Amino acid sequence: MFEARQLMLFYENMLALNNVSLQCEADRIVGVFGANSAGKSTLMYTLSGIMEDIQKKEQMAGGERITIRGEIIFQGRDVTHLKPSLRARAGIILCPERRRIFPECTVVENLMIGGYLANSSQTEETLGYVFNLFPALTRISKRLGGFLSGGEQQMLAIGRSLMAQPRLLLLDEPLLGLSPMIQYMLAKSIKEIRNQRGAAIIVAEQYARPIMPIIDYGYILENGAAVVDGTNKELMDNPDVKSAYFGQ
Amino acid sequence: MDIVIYGMVTSCSLALMALGFTLVYGVSRLPNFAHGALYVLTGYLAWLLLKRVGLPYPVAMILSLVVTGIIGAAMYHFVLARIRGMPISEIIASYAIGLAILEGMRWFGLRGGTFRLPPFVDGATELLGVSVDFQRLIVVGLGVVMVGLLWLFVSKTKLGLALKGMAQDERAAMTLGIDSDTMAVVAMALGSMLAGAAALVLLPLGSIVVEAGYHVLIMAVAVCIVGGLGSWNGAILAAFIIGFAQILTWKYFGAHYQVVVALLAIIVTLIVRPSGLFGRQKELEERV
Numbered sequence: 001m002f003e004a005r006q007l008m009l010f011y012e013n014m015l016a017l018n019n020v021s022l023q024c025e026a027d028r029i030v031g032v033f034g035a036n037s038a039g040k041s042t043l044m045y046t047l048s049g050i051m052e053d054i055q056k057k058e059q060m061a062g063g064e065r066i067t068i069r070g071e072i073i074f075q076g077r078d079v080t081h082l083k084p085s086l087r088a089r090a091g092i093i094l095c096p097e098r099r100r101i102f103p104e105c106t107v108v109e110n111l112m113i114g115g116y117l118a119n120s121s122q123t124e125e126t127l128g129y130v131f132n133l134f135p136a137l138t139r140i141s142k143r144l145g146g147f148l149s150g151g152e153q154q155m156l157a158i159g160r161s162l163m164a165q166p167r168l169l170l171l172d173e174p175l176l177g178l179s180p181m182i183q184y185m186l187a188k189s190i191k192e193i194r195n196q197r198g199a200a201i202i203v204a205e206q207y208a209r210p211i212m213p214i215i216d217y218g219y220i221l222e223n224g225a226a227v228v229d230g231t232n233k234e235l236m237d238n239p240d241v242k243s244a245y246f247g248q
Numbered sequence: 249m250d251i252v253i254y255g256m257v258t259s260c261s262l263a264l265m266a267l268g269f270t271l272v273y274g275v276s277r278l279p280n281f282a283h284g285a286l287y288v289l290t291g292y293l294a295w296l297l298l299k300r301v302g303l304p305y306p307v308a309m310i311l312s313l314v315v316t317g318i319i320g321a322a323m324y325h326f327v328l329a330r331i332r333g334m335p336i337s338e339i340i341a342s343y344a345i346g347l348a349i350l351e352g353m354r355w356f357g358l359r360g361g362t363f364r365l366p367p368f369v370d371g372a373t374e375l376l377g378v379s380v381d382f383q384r385l386i387v388v389g390l391g392v393v394m395v396g397l398l399w400l401f402v403s404k405t406k407l408g409l410a411l412k413g414m415a416q417d418e419r420a421a422m423t424l425g426i427d428s429d430t431m432a433v434v435a436m437a438l439g440s441m442l443a444g445a446a447a448l449v450l451l452p453l454g455s456i457v458v459e460a461g462y463h464v465l466i467m468a469v470a471v472c473i474v475g476g477l478g479s480w481n482g483a484i485l486a487a488f489i490i491g492f493a494q495i496l497t498w499k500y501f502g503a504h505y506q507v508v509v510a511l512l513a514i515i516v517t518l519i520v521r522p523s524g525l526f527g528r529q530k531e532l533e534e535r536v
Contacts (some may be wrong), residue, residue, distance in 0.1 A: 048423060049422075050419060050422065050423065053419075053422060053428070057333050060331075060333040060334060061333050061334060083427070084422040084423060084424050085422060085426060085427035085428070085430075086427075088422075088423060088424060088427050089424030093423060093424070093425075094423040095423070096419065096420060096423055099521060100417050100419065100420035101417075101420075102412070102413050102416040102417055102420065103416060103417075105409075105412060105413070105416065105417055109403065109409060109412070112406075112409050113409045113412070113413040113421070113424065113426075114424050116406060116407075116409070116413075116424055116425055116426050117424070117425040118412050160424065161423070161424070163424075164425055165425045185316060239337075
């Protein structure tokens with residue numbers, strides 16, 4: 001359903017993604033793990049098309065030269081050079097790193113902006129689903145996005161992405177800066193989303209512990225290259241992964 | 249009492265002048281320096297349609313607004329889209345277009361003070377002991393209505409919400425399928441029409457002259473800088489501050505010092521609080 005083949009990305013001459021190939025079938029959760037600067041966000045930006053936009057802007061301003069090589073195939077269609085809004089239309093929705101909530105909009109408005117691509121019956125249905133999935137949002141539905149706590153913002157960000165009716169949901173570091181309790185709660189919700197919405201999900205995360213149990217397949221990124229991959233069982237049994245991510 | 253009433257009138261007209269500019273800047277980070285030109289253009293178009301073509305006044309107004317909207321959208325599509333992201337070029341290009349429009353109109357025959365749009369309702373009234381003409385009251389009314397409509401638009405409709413999202417976080421909006429260029433075209437069209445609407449209510453108070461274009465641009469920029477570039481609430485508040493300051497200067501120092509107020513406001517703001525009253529610059533400070 002979704003496949004990235006031999007992605008290479010250069011900032012000027014610096015290699016940020018080195019020959020990364022990854023696949024994700026419908027109804028699967030794929031994990032991408034790596035430390036800071038391993039290339040997780042770069043990968044997510046490349047898959048969602050934001051990198052295409054950054055590249056264009058840098059080119060306009062005469063800034064950094066960004067080169068993208070490789071292919072991204074989604075539902076049999078080559079989306080490698082599509083701009084982000086068209087990729088979103090095709091069903092690839094990114095929930096960006098650091099959540100990027102609209103700070104001066106209320107929770108409901110944030111969700112409604114997320115529903116830009118949805119028709120009115122989808123909007124209504126998904127709105128109900130999001131409040132059901134994250135009951136904590138109901139109480140604060142009139143509050144401005146900028147005044148929410150980190151956990152609330154993350155729930156809102158995921159809900160907002162769901163409003164766009166994703167067929168492939170890209171979650172970029174959804175657990176960043178959150179308490180362990182909320183991390184496990186969100187991991188559970190991500191699994192529920194897969195089960196109930198039938199969307200494929202790719203999660204990029206450095207905290208492997210809460211995410212590893214819910215994924216079907218995972219990749220370990222190091223310096224921009226996918227060095228290890230396997231099912232969650234294989235990854236958890238791998239001694240290198242164990243020592244790096246589980247401290248054993 | 250006259251300070252309060254005329255202060256309201258001046259503030260509302262400033263808000264009307266600045267709304268379009270701040271809308272475009274807020275959504276697309278485009279300083280539209282052709283704003284003043286579009287203002288005069290709408291007035292002149294309405295005058296031509298009314299006096300030369302002989303259309304009824306309301307039809308002429310609506311038609312001139314639509315044409316201005318289309319010109320704004322075309323300006324983005326054909327020129328500004330190509331230099332997006334280079335602020336200096338954006339300013340130069342939009343200002344050049346503005347100059348072309350303004351001086352083009354002068355060449356076309358807009359010279360002298362004989363071009364006048366009739367007021368919507370003739371006459372004047374006495375309000376709390378101050379005599380005000382109806383057109384000035386309409387300015388206040390329309391200012392309030394326009395702000396209200398704009399608020400409804402950006403908080404209730406899908407397109408308005410998308411514009412608001414784009415204004416607050418471009419990248420997040422893009423991940424949700426909102427297209428940056430489409431929104432910029434919409435914002436430019438809307439912003440130009442707002443400039444036009446301001447012209448249609450304000451111009452009947454005087455005559456249509458090319459110089460008004462430069463004046464309106466300076467006022468719009470002053471209001472936006474004091475309010476914080478791209479902040480809609482800030483622009484309205486700043487319009488009231490500058491508006492009342494102007495009326496107070498007019499009352500106590502004389503009419504010539506009025507324009508100085510706006511320029512002084514820019515300088516003071518840039519010294520004391522460079523990001524303006526509701527500036528977005530503060531967001532650059534990392535808040536984790």
